[in-house]
Amino acid sequence: MPSTPRTLLDKIWDAHVVCAPPGELPLLYIDRHLVHEVTSAQAFEGLRLAGRRVRRPEKTFATPDHNIPTTDRRLPIADPISKQQIDTLRNNCREFGVRLFDLGDADQGIVHVIGPELGITQPGMTIVCGDSHTATHGALGALAFGIGTSEVEHVLATQTLRQAKPKSLELRVEGGLHPGVTAKDLVLFLIGRLSTEGGTGHVIEYTGPCIRSLGMEERMTVCNMSIEAGARAGMIAPDQVTFDYLRGRDYAPRQFDRAAAEWERFRGDADAVFDRVELFQAGDVVPQVTWGTNPAQVVGVDATVPDPASFADPNERESGSRALDYMGLAGGTKIVDIPLDRVFIGSCTNSRIEDLRSAAHVVRGYRVAPTVHAMVVPGSGRVKRQAEEEGLDRVFRDAGFEWREAGCSMCLGMNPDTLSPGQRCASTSNRNFEGRQGKGGRTHLVSPAMAAAAAVTGHFTDIRQWRYR
Amino acid sequence: MQPFVTHTGVVATLDRANVDTDQIIPKQFLKRIERTGFGQFLFFDWRFLPDGSANPDFELNRSIVAGASVLVARRNFGCGSSREHAPWALADYGFRVVIAPTFADIFFNNCFQNGMLPIRLSEADVDELFRRAAATEAQGTPYRLQVDLAAGTVGDAAGWSRSFTVDPFRRRCLLEGLDDIGLSLRHVDSIAAWEAAHAASVVE
Numbered sequence: 001m002p003s004t005p006r007t008l009l010d011k012i013w014d015a016h017v018v019c020a021p022p023g024e025l026p027l028l029y030i031d032r033h034l035v036h037e038v039t040s041a042q043a044f045e046g047l048r049l050a051g052r053r054v055r056r057p058e059k060t061f062a063t064p065d066h067n068i069p070t071t072d073r074r075l076p077i078a079d080p081i082s083k084q085q086i087d088t089l090r091n092n093c094r095e096f097g098v099r100l101f102d103l104g105d106a107d108q109g110i111v112h113v114i115g116p117e118l119g120i121t122q123p124g125m126t127i128v129c130g131d132s133h134t135a136t137h138g139a140l141g142a143l144a145f146g147i148g149t150s151e152v153e154h155v156l157a158t159q160t161l162r163q164a165k166p167k168s169l170e171l172r173v174e175g176g177l178h179p180g181v182t183a184k185d186l187v188l189f190l191i192g193r194l195s196t197e198g199g200t201g202h203v204i205e206y207t208g209p210c211i212r213s214l215g216m217e218e219r220m221t222v223c224n225m226s227i228e229a230g231a232r233a234g235m236i237a238p239d240q241v242t243f244d245y246l247r248g249r250d251y252a253p254r255q256f257d258r259a260a261a262e263w264e265r266f267r268g269d270a271d272a273v274f275d276r277v278e279l280f281q282a283g284d285v286v287p288q289v290t291w292g293t294n295p296a297q298v299v300g301v302d303a304t305v306p307d308p309a310s311f312a313d314p315n316e317r318e319s320g321s322r323a324l325d326y327m328g329l330a331g332g333t334k335i336v337d338i339p340l341d342r343v344f345i346g347s348c349t350n351s352r353i354e355d356l357r358s359a360a361h362v363v364r365g366y367r368v369a370p371t372v373h374a375m376v377v378p379g380s381g382r383v384k385r386q387a388e389e390e391g392l393d394r395v396f397r398d399a400g401f402e403w404r405e406a407g408c409s410m411c412l413g414m415n416p417d418t419l420s421p422g423q424r425c426a427s428t429s430n431r432n433f434e435g436r437q438g439k440g441g442r443t444h445l446v447s448p449a450m451a452a453a454a455a456v457t458g459h460f461t462d463i464r465q466w467r468y469r
Numbered sequence: 470m471q472p473f474v475t476h477t478g479v480v481a482t483l484d485r486a487n488v489d490t491d492q493i494i495p496k497q498f499l500k501r502i503e504r505t506g507f508g509q510f511l512f513f514d515w516r517f518l519p520d521g522s523a524n525p526d527f528e529l530n531r532s533i534v535a536g537a538s539v540l541v542a543r544r545n546f547g548c549g550s551s552r553e554h555a556p557w558a559l560a561d562y563g564f565r566v567v568i569a570p571t572f573a574d575i576f577f578n579n580c581f582q583n584g585m586l587p588i589r590l591s592e593a594d595v596d597e598l599f600r601r602a603a604a605t606e607a608q609g610t611p612y613r614l615q616v617d618l619a620a621g622t623v624g625d626a627a628g629w630s631r632s633f634t635v636d637p638f639r640r641r642c643l644l645e646g647l648d649d650i651g652l653s654l655r656h657v658d659s660i661a662a663w664e665a666a667h668a669a670s671v672v673e
Contacts, residue, residue: 019659025638027656029663039552041502052650055660067500081500088502132551132575146575148553149504150582150649158653160660164636166574196487197545197571230548232574259672294487294548315486315544322485412550414496421519433491433549435514 005269008237009168009203012143012266016126018160027160031125032142034111035062035098035152037089038414039130043153044092054096055159061120062093063101065110067414070377070404073103082415096156107250109380109406112136112348116220117382119249123238123263128155133348133430134233135226139219140246141238141266143203146227167275169202169231173210175282180464182358183218184350184428184447186210187225188288190280192298199231202276205268206236210282216245217352224349225430228295237267287463289335290432290445292323297432299335301450301462307331326434327442328422336460338444342425343374343455344437345401345448347411350428351379355448356387359428360395362452365469368400369458375402375417377409401455413438426454471584472646473618476565478538479611482602483528488542489549490576494558507554508561533606539566539614541598546587547576556583566616568623570595581639582649586616588623588633601625618644 006014013028020026033056040062047053054060067082069075077083086103093100101108107118112133115121123141128134130152137144147161155161171190177183191198204226206219214222219236226234243260246252253259286300297320299306308320308331324331329338345351345359356378368374376396378384384406387393393403410417411429419425419441428451432443446454453461498510515527523530529537540559546569547555556579559567565585570592580587590598598614605612616623618640624630635643642649 018663019656021656023637023641024652025636027653027660029660029667038499042504042553045502046650050650079500085500085502130551130553132549146551148551148556148575148579148582150553150579154650154653157650158657158660159664160653160656162638162649162653196548197573200545200571200574227549230545230573253672255672262672294489318484319486412491412496414499431489431491431549433489435495436491439495439514 005272007168007268007272007274008141008205008235008266009143010272011268012124012126013165015124025162025164028126028163029160030128030155031059032115032120032127033060033155034115034127034129034134035060036066036111036129036131037064037085038066039149040092040152041085041088042149043156044096046153047096047156052157054098054156057097059159060098060156061101062089062098063108063111063114064089064103066408066412068103068407069415070407070409070417073405079416106381109383110348110351110408112224113351113379113383116140117249117380119246119252122246122252123242124266128161132227133224135231136220136224136348138223138226138233138235139216140242141235141263143233143235145232166232167202169199169204170274170277171204171206171280172208172277173206173280173282174208176210176213177282177285180449181285181287182447182449183214183221185288186282186285187222188290188295188298188445189285191225191229191295192288193280194229194278194296196228196294196296197230199226199229202231204229204231204234205274206234211236212239215354216241217354220352221349225295228430238263287447287450289450289460291327291329291335292320293326293432293434294319295430295432295445297323298445301335301460303335305329305331305333305335336462339424339459340372340426340454341423342419343372343451344377344410344425344427344429345375345451346377346379346409347429348379348408349430350448351377351383353383353386355428356383356392357390359448359452360392361468362449362463362466363399363401363456364395366399366456368455371458372455374400374455375404375410377404378406380406399456410437412436426451426460470646470648473565473584473586473643475615475617476538477613477615478565479534479536480539480541480598480602480614481529481534481537482599483540483542484599486543487545487548490547490552490555491549493547493555494552499552499554504557505561507558508563511558511562533611536563538563539568539616540564541595541602542567542569543595544570544592546572548573551575553579553582556580556585560585568595568598581643584643584646586618586643588616590631590633594631597629601629
């Protein structure tokens with residue numbers, strides 16, 4: 001009897017269902033559990049109170065990233081509450097036998113940067129972390145999603161998660177991106193089309209020639225922001241790009257060719273049926289800039305800030321006008337006329353070596369505008385060292401950027417890197433929510449190249465017209 | 470976990486769509502290492518003016534919704550960050566029920582882990598709740614809703630009532646206040662069997 005054609009999601013899901021007892025949600029086995037300081041303390045405490053242990057410490061990896069300073073790492077952490085949270089992670093990892101990439105470890109970095117970078121993330125795996133941007137790891141053909149702290153505790157104790165199977169959503173992108181248009185622009189464009197809840201209840205599989213043409217780090221940028229469309233996970237079937245990326249990485253299988261042959265299985269069947277399919281043309285995408293307070297409030301750099309009164313949906317009208325109020329913008333303003341105070345290049349969306357190369361390429365031979373304060377925060381210690389080997393740090397420093405240590409930094413401003421009230425920032429991060437980068441701060445999401453250009457000119461600038469030096 | 474069987478309480482309405490967890494509990498309050506004490510920071514940037522006083526324009530600061538335990542909001546409530554600090558803050562503030570047309574997935578799951586019931590109603594029903602709350606409050610009385618989880622109904626004293634559905638497993642856990650992990654550990658033999666079966670197929 002021929003078996004039913006299955007999607008990539010179906011295949012990974014089926015391979016990980018431990019049991020589905022009657023009247024209960026299925027238990028899904030978790031291959032990799034990534035842990036950081038902000039969402040784990042209460043989970044470890046729960047284990048301790050119940051006298052439980054971590055079932056599979058060797059499948060659990062931790063690093064501090066959200067809360068840490070990105071300035072000189074030799075100095076003590078000034079904020080005592082931040083320090084306590086980081087010390088707590090360290091003590092928990094020691095007590096429960098979890099591998100910690102600690103501050104000062106050469107491989108420390110943003111959890112979603114170091115997972116793939118170290119080869120901890122592999123195709124066909126289930127991966128969770130107490131962080132909504134866990135979707136990033138789906139770029140390597142894994143099923144990866146964010147969970148809450150109670151679920152972190154559940155995974156620590158059982159190496160499984162109670163989950164109803166999500167629906168599948170294929171986002172197929174035809175054609176190729178125009179020069180100057182990046183993976184970040186593509187995903188912002190897709191979120192704008194889907195809305196912030198268009199993917200709720202679904203796992204997105206990105207398919208089509210445009211997605212296939214993306215490099216590994218570009219795929220991570222796309223999958224990373226799946227949650228901004230409401231989808232807990234985004235994934236891309238593994239191919240030669242994936243295998244070439246993983247080969248030789250620290251935690252990649254030693255018998256790599258055998259493993260890669262196994263991973264070939266994790267590809268949807270040609271005639272598999274998705275619950276929903278949406279089609280897009282890559283040629284429609286121009287460099288994107290968000291104007292509001294959620295990532296779906298986005299337009300092309302060549303457009304104007306929209307007038308929410310023109311929106312058909314009453315919820316969108318209300319949230320649009322609230323957003324413009326918060327952002328201090330008026331409908332009809334040209335995007336390129338919006339001046340900036342700050343530029344932030346970093347975050348789990350855009351802090352990898354290719355992001356930094358792209359930004360440095362724009363900045364080379366220019367100076368940061370005198371009205372702008374700009375910083376680059378590499379995603380990991382490895383990214384930082386590689387950038388320094390390539391001289392990118394000099395390009396940034398010479399132009400007037402600050403060059404920092406690895407961490408989440410001003411993506412969410414839990415550490416001292418924050419916007420002041422009213423400050424306007426071009427940011428390569430993933431969320432432009434009210435107060436996200438600092439109370440009263442105004443965030444516009446863009447690609448690394450667009451952020452770099454804005455740093456130089458002091459306002460948004462269409463990167464397609466940039467004169468590279 | 471505190472069981473949830475029935476609940477009657479004052480309704481607070483929050484007339485905004487896409488309320489993200491950064492608004493529910495801003496990041497500067499995520500540094501605590503306990504699960505408790507977050508209620509004082511709920512909706513902090515909306516609730517308080519820069520000088521620390523209560524913002525009189527914020528819906529939850531109206532005296533008529535004092536002691537509210539049922540929150541009614543618009544679409545896509547709880548979007549964004551996975552922080553469980555959001556349901557911790559809502560629960561610690563006193564909310565046991567959140568009603569909205571749609572919820573973000575991670576927030577929705579996190580509620581159940583904390584004895585809090587998220588209820589999806591249609592957009593039209595939520596509109597009706599906003600109208601009923603406003604009309605009742607206009608007469609100087611708080612608006613109240615009764616929730617019966619076993620029956621799957623929510624209604625008011627004036628006879629308005631709707632049914633809702635909850636995943637049967639989640640419902641049972643709430644009704645009985647069950648420890649999720651304890652339940653899962655009953656299947657430890659299946660977990661071990663899965664691990665044994667897969668250890669052989671993993672390429673080192």
